[in-house]
Amino acid sequence: MKSSPSFHDSWFFIFFFFFLVVLSLIIFFVLKLRVLYCTCEICQAYVQSRWTSHFPNLCDWYAHLLKNSPTRTIHIHVLNNTITANPDNVEYILKTRFDNFPKGKPFSVILGDFLGRGIFNVDGDSWRFQRKMASLELGRVSIRAYSFEVVNQEIDRRLTPLLESVCTRNEILDLQDVFRRFSFDSICRFSFGLDPKCLELSLPLSKFAVSFDLASKLSAERAMFASPIIWKIKRLFNIGSEKKLNQAIKIIHILAREVIRQRRKFGFSDEKDLLSKFMTTISDETYLRDIIVSFLLAGRDTVASALTSFFWLVARHPVAEAAILHEAYKVIGLNKGPTSYEQIKELHYLHAAIYESMRLYPPIQFDSKFCLEDDVLADGSFVKKGTRVTYHPYAMGRMEEIWGSDCLEFKPERWLRDGVFFHENPFKYPVFQAGVRVCLGKEIALVELKSVAISLLRRFRVELVDGQEDKPRFSPGLTATFRDGLRVLVRARSSVSSQIINKNEKL
Template sequence: MLNTIKQGRNNSTTYKNLVEDLGCRLKTCVRPFYIVQGQKSRWTNQFSNLCDWYTHLLKNSPTRTIHIHVLNNTITANPDNVEYMLKTRFDNFPKGKPFSAILGDFLGRGIFNVDGDSWRFQRKMASLELGRVSIRAYSFEIVNQEINRRLLPLLQSVSYGNDVVDFQDVFRRFSFDSICRFSFGLDPKCLELQLPLSKFAVSFDLASKLSAERAMIASPIVWKIKRLLNIGSEKKLHQSIRIVHLLARELITQRRKHGFSDQKDLLSRFMSSDIDDETYLRDILPIGRPRHGGLRSDEFFWLVARHPDAEATILREADKVLGTNQGIKNYEQIRELNYLNAFVYESMRLYPPIQFDSKFCLDDDILPDGSFVKRGTRVTYHPYAMGRMEEIWGSDCLDFKPERWLREGVFFHENPFKFPVFQAGVRVCLGKEMALVEIKCVAISLLRRFRVELAHTENTPRFSPGLTATFRDGLRVRVRARSVNSSELTN
């Protein structure tokens, strides 16, 4: 088929007919249901989200593991299996070539998309840089500047009337500004709403979305043929990636021209480490783009609006730890906000920013629950479903309960293999602490100044597919100023 298409590329009519014929064949082969251990299920008839359907199937499996035959994908919500994949047999469950191919055009040979020696080298470099006190202080400085100079004035401006604002869009812009400043020393000014979104921001978001959609297609031959022909979504993806790469190249050129030794951003730090290859520098830059997208501040505030008692507890704790009308002064103070930390972790338990993550099995293997995994099989662990398993979290697993993360009022960490939101084991997320600092700074700064009211009160959020989970229709809220004047709060 691929050879036939190649031969027809010079004939536009033949070209179009071949593509349409391929689409018809695929629609015939890939029906709108999945075969799961011999059963057929039309998930859209019962569930709003695909992740809820997977949760249903995993709950009804005695081993909490299922196999999607048409996708050659073994999916598990069993903590023993997760530990086996991410720690015990780490080398047998790499990202794998299929995954690298899906994101390769976008992320290149960066740390998120490689295995083996290349991954080990990049991780060692990233660990050294991200573990420094100076880089954490720099991240804290950037986040607080973005909050005080842009986020708070923006929300203050919409708090006087009855305006509805999309918090998902606001926090997407906030996170993008912060990440670009931290990673590249570039300020795209996305939160200044009078300015149009930069080409870089638009292109990056579109490239992320279209790359993720590749993984949702039943057969990779679909997107590979579209890429070969440069049509449809693959044409848009190519154009978006081209813009992102052009900007990255320009940033590197400017750093070389004007010097980088006195700059604090991540790009300058890597260039100071005698890394000179332009493509390599471009590819390792995603280290500074946390996959957790600021840990989804929009989901945090959706839960805050639905749980006013928990919101009141957060505010009381802030007054006690930070002092009345005092903002967060330093990185260390954040660790003392135990209930806030518990709230953040509980929000991620029920609504993880990355709902599932996949590896590929190198050699035939048997998981701890007895499931046989054939070489080349995609193996997926499902944090979203794991957060809804009674044997992991108890009979109240569906309840939002920050207290489950506290012992005598002090926050404690659960076994990371039953809560693999930041991955776990060898490949645990390096940007975890900085992402947590961001959401806590945002939470305290906003909650002390504003009340957030949901414009729509759906009980079950609906998600769109992507590298991270997003609300399908955004998060529409009204922001109300509290009685305390924002000028009374000092940072």
């Protein structure tokens, strides 16, 4: 009588099969690595992380390489990535040959688990549909007024009381964390009509926000691998960083679906928020979920990043701070907050200071497209089909031929002509992108940035804690994040007269 396979025999075959799969993947990876391997100095510095001995951040190393390139364009062979800080190339990529430089499938794969089919991760009809819907809403004057209302309610009811409580206790505060919570509450109210209440006096922790931060960080790290095989193997076996990413995305998806459920529960046909507008034409919950995640990435992380670098710079430049307060006194008056969107637009020096802050520290330090067909950039650089093509706003803000010999200095005046804000060529300053995919939420974001900046500066003085005055170090992520936060002491302004300051005096 023939005996059946034993328990141990079964486990042996399972283990043997698993071993063959892993061995095949390792062989494939080694062969692929040989193709990607490059002995040039730049590639070796990247692969071996040798750049870290000279530069605090990867973006600073790229800026150094681009400054020393005659065309302001370089190619990282192991990443198959052409990187440029040349405004003519930026215009060629974002406008002239827009159709040949889409986000592309490789990029969509990298961020697909996190962003899905959201506007930042798609091309073609899906992108055009979402952009048209968002454009119709964000372009209305009423929606900007609604944004102003939401932001100022958050400032008056939560942000200001929180900072006042910190003043009385004389404790160190991570202002970056506060801004991320503030912008999270604001974007949820503005975009979804719901309030997560992250910015309460007790600073409750939101699982959604924590998971969102982690998903952004780990998704960005995928793009830093010399080969996607590494993270794909980790995802296949659900191990390491990919396991953490998977867990974070599950939480994001659960809570995004809850946002949709709550919006349906309270009704959406007559609501002002953006999600309600999308829900009148879209019934696919997965699609709506991806749109929610994209809204959060656009409205939370970028605004928080811009506010963090702005307050870091202003704290180090008291003359600029005095000029901002002097202008506010002339435009708004004494002991008053901004009362309308139109009034905010009259703060030209503040507008210039925010633009100057983002010139030096853009919320999105670089952006990538993929070349569909062989092409030649405006500077003569040949780009092969399938190459990742990156323009680098962080490096562009440090180019003398674009901004002059004082390009490393914080000088809001460079944006003013006879005291009025002056727009530069957007391809010299692609902080909001430019051309066909220019940021639709630009004006809404500027309303939020200026409202927070002027409201806080008129009420408080922000002092950097020792060790916060050097060049910031950034964490990996889709948006620029200070690795150690922004640790400050917040002081209440002692008297109303301190706000009436000649712009040439120091605070």
